[in-house]
Amino acid sequence: EAGSRRYFDLNQLAFRRAQPGTLVFTCSCSGALSENAFLAILRDAAAEAGRDVRVLGSFGAGPDHPVAVEGSETRYRKAILLEVR
Secondary structure, three states, rough: HHHHHHHHHHHHHHHHOOOOOOEEEEEEEOOOOHHHHHHHHHHHHHHHHOEEEEEEEEOOOOOOOOOOOOHHHOOOOEEEEEEOH
């Protein structure tokens, strides 16, 4: 919960200070936070900042960090490229 709040606060500040058209590249390497949960945090942070954001890309780990089929927490690297509108 504390980590999610920090992701929210950090991204809200970035969205609030960004001018329209600014690209924001934000990342998480928490295995306890799914990509969907991270995107929900970004959505809520943008709303709180009074900004619309658009996802331009969603990225994960490279081939040197394989994901184990028996454990979704091994898909822990998340990187999202957004445009502030």
